[in-house]
Structure formats: C-alpha cells, structure tokens
Amino acid sequence: MKIEAINVKETIENTRKMLGEDPSVSPALKSSIELLLVLVILLLNQLGLNSSNSSKPPSTDPNRDKKKKKPSDKKPGGQKGHNGMTLQQFPDPDVIEDIPVDKATIPEGAYKDVGYESRQIVDIDISRVVTEYRAQVLEDNNGKRYTAPFPEGVSRPVQYGINVKVHSVYMSQYQLIPYNRVEENFQDQVGIPISAGSVYNFNKSAYERLEIFEAIVKSKLIESDLCHADETGININGKRRWLHCVSNNWWTYHFPHEKRGLDAMEAMGVLPMFKGILCHDHWKPYFKIDCQHVLCNAHHLRELERAWEQDKQEWARDIRDLLLQINKAVDDAGGRLSTADSMKYRQQYRDLLEKAEKECPPPDESQRKGKRGRLKRSKSRNLLERLRDFENETLLFMDDEKVPFSNNQGERDIRMTKVQQKISGCFRSMKGAAMFCRIRSYLST
Secondary structure, three states: OEEOOEEHHHHHHHHHHHHHHOOOOOHHHHHHHHHHHHHHHHHHHHHOOOOOOOOOOHHHOOOOOOOOOOOOOOOOOOOOOOOOOOOOOOOOOOOOOOOOOOHHHOOOOOOOOOOOOOOOOOOOOOOOOOOOOOOOEEEOOOOOEEEOOOOOOOOOOOOOOHHHHHHHHHHHHHOOOOHHHHHHHHHHHHOOOOOHHHHHHHHHHHHHHOHHHHHHHHHHHHHOOEEEEEEEEEEEOOEEEEEEEEEOOOOEEEEEEOOOOHHHHHHHOOHHHOOOEEEEOOOHHHHHOOOEEEEOHHHHHHHHHHHHHHHOOHHHHHHHHHHHHHHHHHHHOOOOOOHHHHHHHHHHHHHHHHHHHHHOOOOOHHHOOOOOOOOOOOHHHHHHHHHHHOHHHHHHHHOOOOOOOOOHHHHHHOHHHHHHHHHHOOEOOHHHHHHHHHHHHHHHO
C-alpha cells in the first residue's frame, strides 16, 4: 500500500531489517518499535477495507464511484413488456365538471350534441373527518331513561378513528418516521392533536393484534425447506443488543435479544426445530442447529477480495473468479448444473485450494510455545481452511436449485433495521424493540 508515494510495506520491512542489524538498540526498544510496527500494519489493513472486501456498507467507502454500466443496444426508457407507472385516466372520477361550448365563440348555425372530450386532474384531499354519533335518549312516564347503544368500539366522548391509528403505525413502523414528526404531521396536515404517547399506544395495539401472526410465521418457517438466518447489532437505550432474523421468500421473523448466540436462537423458537437447509454467513453458533447448512458466497467473495488486495494471495483471486464463473454457469443452466459440470467445477475448486496450501501454508508447529491450543493463523489462512473444510456447504448451490449463491435474502430483510437505527439512533426499551420486530415481520412478509 502506498500513501503519498510512500511504499509503507517496504518501509516497514526496511525498518525491521535495520533494527535486526543494529547491535546498539536494546531489546526493550526493539520490542517497543516492533509493537508500533504491528499497530501500523493493523491500522493500514483497516484503512484498506471497503464494501468490496469486507462487510462495511458502501456508504462508508471513500470517494466511491458508481460502476459504469456497459452500453446497451436497447433504446432509453421502458422496454417492451415493462409495466410502466404512467398516469392513466380513471374510469370512475369522483367529481365531474361539465364544460358547455360558448356559442358566442362559434359561427351561427344548428348544432347537435355528439359527446365530449375528457381530461382529468388527479389530486389528493387531505382532510379531517369527524363523525358524531348521537344516541337517542327516551324517557318514560316514570322518568326512566333508555339510551340507544353506540356502535362497537365507540366507548369515549371523543377518540381516534381506525384510519388515524393505521396511518400512524404506517408512518412510524414502515416509513420509520420518528414519533415527534408523526405528531407534527397530523397537527400540520389535518389539525388533529396526537401526542408521542398516542403514537406509541397505536403501535402497541398493532403489536398485540399481531400475536397470532407471529405464531403463524414461526410455524411456517419451521416447516420450510430453506431459510436464511442473519443477525445485527442494535442499540437499546445505549446498550448493545441483537436483532435476529429468520426468513425465506414468503415469511420474515425478527426477534430482539440481549445475546447473540444459541440462547437467543432458542428464545426465538424457530431454528432449534428447523430441519431444512439453513443459509448463513458461517457464524459458528448456527452450526449448533441440527440441519443442513449452506454458506453465503457473497461473504466469501468479499473476504477473497481482501486476501488478494491486502495479502497478495493469488489463490484468493483465482477462487473468487471461479465462484463467479460457477454462479454464472448455474444461472445459465436454469438454477442447477449437470452432474458432469458440477464435478468439473469441484475438481477445479480442489485444485486451486491445493495450490493455495503452498502459497498460504499453515503456521509452523515448531514455533509452538505451549502444548495446548491452536496456533494463530492469518485471515487468509483461516479463509482457506474454511473453504476447504466446508466445500459442500460452499458449492451446494450448484446441485440444488433451492439453494441460493448468497445469503442476500437474510441481509435484505434486516436492512431496514439499520435504517431505523440511523434515523432514531436507538430503541428506548426492549419492549419498543419487540414491537418494532413483530410489526416489521408482518410488513416484510
């Protein structure tokens, strides 16, 4: 890596060489300088990370440029068969304004009505609607009164209607607008006073009504053939907590918990009973689930990119290119390769990893200081061993059309949680996080 024309790696190696050759430098000073060099290397490695070689989001990339699209032979705009969003005339207008011809502007003569030419203006009417129920009161000769019953749900002198509640939950939980701004929207747009506490109560009511839905979504995920699992950190009142997600193409279930591991999965109540194929990012607690596992190759591609860019591991570049080639072949084949093609790619995969063993060997056992434990490995070596030991979990997407190339479904389902955290900063309580998760599960589903 070069910083302002300085080859940092070469400079560090020269510094180490000079330290080793200078007898006047004390061992204590050598150790101190070596520690500083290690810190410099670690910081440089962090400096070189971006969205293409790590899990950092694209928004953190310095001076990021959009990838240029390859020129196409197609004409600009919507293509044939594309369902456009062009505004069309509605067959049942709410208001009709007839415009008669001003006969003073046309020549004299006899005319007959042959129809009309129509044009429409599509607009919205944001207004407050107050419905007052007046229950009749009758009184008999003895002074006893009889009052007509109010409709079900009308229990107070004044209360919010169902549409106000629904719209509030929509803005708060789907559009992720903070409570105070939801309050301002109702006051400014329609003159309805709503407090942040009322918005919370509306969300709480939706959360309680969705209890049955939560039981349904859990049972559907447990019975499914394939699920995606992922988790992300969330801030609850300044403390680090975790939001877990299990999903597939039809169902999504979010769940907040204090922990990240197996305890949270058991409390969630889905994965311990799941027996299908679980797609994830190789986080070790997932392997405690008794089911078939497949690994996210989008994570592999990023880690291979880092190994090539920072550690100059040629095998990482070759494996990256092979995985991309296999993915394209699977797409071209309709989701599944033939047995012959699958075996061909597996052999190429194994040959590249065998070559990688020479380029990125395991640590020297002769350097072991104790009898127990595993010698520390580099990130590239750890990645190599994972790809070697979990070959089937990495390449199963070639042979089973249900299995995707990556865990994109799981990552996409938790993406809006990160947006919520950016907007609001945190959840105030675990209860608030639980409400968000259940409502968001329903909205995502």
